[in-house]
Amino acid sequence: MSYLAKPKFRHKGLEQNALGFTHRDYEGAISTLCAGCGHDSISAALIQACFELDIEPHRVAKLSGIGCSSKTPDYLLGQSHGFNSVHGRMPSVLTGANLANRELIYLGISGDGDSASIGIGQFVHAVRRGVNMMYVCENNGVYGLTKGQFSATADTGSKSKAGGINADSPIDLVSLALIAGATFVARSFSGDKTQLVPLLKAGIAHKGAAVIDVVSPCIAFNNHAGSTKSFDFVRAHNEAVNRLDFLEGREAIKLDQAPGTVEDVVQHDGSVIRLHKIRDDYDPRDRVKAMDYLQQRHAAGEMVTGLLYLDPEPRDLHAGLNTVKAPLNRLDERALCPGAAALTALNDEYRAG
């Protein structure tokens, strides 16, 4: 951590986006995490993704639970809405916020402890309901904030900093998301922004439940030999199935690589996800095969990364509930409080039959 605020000076040649902002306009407060924490790299990748997507910061709501990872929303997008909820309860708070105002972009930022231990029930339900959000789990295999106990995502047999061996089975958040019906599922690594930034962009643009599990080494408690979430281990076992570019709008779709290795997936809103296939036989639209492949590679001790599953025609919670199109804050009092007669009519509906 640093005590000093990051200087306001910036490189005069920085690129500007359509709003006239540079990436530095998407920064937040200076991070108080340990020097070298993977979470800080993910914050930087999120900043870059929002910058590249020309997002107006005040159209974003960042929600989190408790943990080092859950502190990070403070370190990005200083001009957006934020809610630091209780441990493991972020998915419910996010669901509520989304129901009240469906027009904001929802970033759920969590950790492996927050999502896979105390908040596991909340996590799967938000996913199965198809809440339109991007749920990022900053996965370091430990409870970083409480000094490095194994979390539920720690691999069996992995070694703690103090030398203890984890005997329990790990929970794989990617598999869990697939089972729960997430329509966008990806895994990446904090140390590889060229892979991570386009995934975050595609995840933000996805109009359904997007889950990204980002392996994020904990420098202080889980970056030693024997850990399966260290920089060295992840670099040695990272098996990317694809790389992608996220393109907005249909225009300028021209392939620059040999067919067969590149495939464009057109989304419902017209945006395009261009897949540069690394494994030719991997089809991210086949959910069952994806699950099968993940289990196989996990058994082989490898970590699969990339865009793992995508449903280009997602349905979200509002469609299922048939809710009003406008955010609640734009409805007037009459619409929000239709009066006793309307309540009676509603109650009568349930009594009938």
Next chain:
Amino acid sequence: MSPTESATPDYWHKVVDCQWACPAHTPVPEYIRLIAAGRYADAYMVNWHSNVFPGVLGRTCDRPCEPACRRGRVEEQPVAICRLKRVAADNKGEIAERLPKAGAKNGKRVALVGAGPASLTVARDLLPLGYHVTIFDGDPKAGGFMRTQIPKFRLPEAVLDEEVGFITRLEPELKLGRRIDSLKALLAEDFDAVFVGSGAPRGRGLDVPGREEAAANIHIGIDWLASVSFGHTTSIGKRVLVLGGGNTAMDCCRTARRLGGEDVRVVVRSGFEEMKASPWEKEDAAHEGIPIHNFLVPKAVTHEGGRLTGMVFEKVRAEYTNGKRALVPAGEPDVHMACDDILVAIGQENAFPWIEGDCGVEFDRWAMPKVDETTFQSTNPKVFFGGDAAFGPKNIIWAVAHGHGAAVSIDRFLSGADIAERPPVAMAMTSQKMGIHEWSYDNDINAALRHKVPHLENAIALKDIRAEVELGYDAKLGYAEARRCLNCDVQTVFAPKLCIECDACVDICPMDCITFTADGPEQDLRTRLTAPAVNLEQDLYVSPALKTGRIMAKDEDVCLHCGLCAERCPTGAWDMQKTLIEIPQAGASCQNR
């Protein structure tokens, strides 16, 4: 590209833009930090060691360091490096005890022609080593143009006297009021070496009709300024035309304003923008109510019965062909300006009527002596040149730099060493780390814009030619300005073996200086960095291949030296280390210090 040879002092020296640009390589950030700490005497001594005349230069330096200063690339204006030097000089208190003493005589005798800054620097460097130094000057006092040309309202005499005194107390043999009129005769005396620091003493004249007839009221600028300086000239007509666009013209017009000139105008051939005068000199002239008329070429002097009445100018405009500028007639009617006096400040020339053709000193076709740019030796091995006499008119700080270089040569020459071989630049590097995020320098980047130097009111300044116009920063302003310095000498030093490529430094760097990427030729690498590296004058700091096969490339251009990269690095792969670079002076090769 190949990994940076960062061990060489030159690589790090170049990062300290101001020190690199200073002809005498003054360790600027070092003295600025001392000023911020209120250690004025220490700050003064750092300066004095490098540039010999901190009080004079803190008021008059041409400041080549300031356009180079990194701060100017980061925000709008450079650090006021020059005026901070004055803060050190004004507040230094008593420092006599810290000055060197004359050394025990070594029996070698050196003659210096001229007592300007170049010669005085040679004297300062050689006297502590025991040389017998004799200084000749035609003028009655030492100081050269610093005394005779620079007006007292810019440089009070007491400031000059004090700093000249720091050298004369080393007891050179002073032969003032003695002009050398034969180099041959001088060489015939028993001197082991001669240094020529005689300046560029001749003002260029103007050849237009009417000039002879009205000669009584047409003056050569530098002669006139010298005459004012010695108190021979104390008044001038009410209407004065100053011809020329350099700093001499600015000193002439401002001096004229103080000697009774009411309607003083500067007239230049070129456009206002292309004038040679420093921007701040033009500003000061404008502030004293002196207009500058441009694109006017002198055509004729008008007079009535030998009494000057004015001057006729032809109007011109600039025309560019292949990027070259030519002044062509604008086709407008000529302009007549009435005046009582004309000051001609259109250039200075060297003149060596006292150097005979057969004394071994060869001249080139521009009548300049053939002088080696590193050793300052002429074609006569015993004769060295420096200052304006060596390569034409420059400024004080260049004269000082030449003086140091020539002193090294003379010392080596008279010790029987090869003068072409120069003593190596010394560099010390010290980590500034005191704790996880504590440094022994102030890394909290200050956002303030450049502070203005307070000036004396015109009403008072224009009445007294000796009243110093600039009041200088007081201690408080000096501190505020000192805080703007980015400490460019506190360097970002990278240890590739420690790096785990976590990206923390890339993410925190406020200036997007750092990139981890695939190696490539420099030209290509420059386009692939986090922020484009377009300033080709600034180096890329490049590591060998790291674990993932990538390299670390840092663009030095706009690094704030904030140390955040080092604060964020979990492994200490970045460290902030202070480089103290010392350019060797005479004696360095023989002494341990």
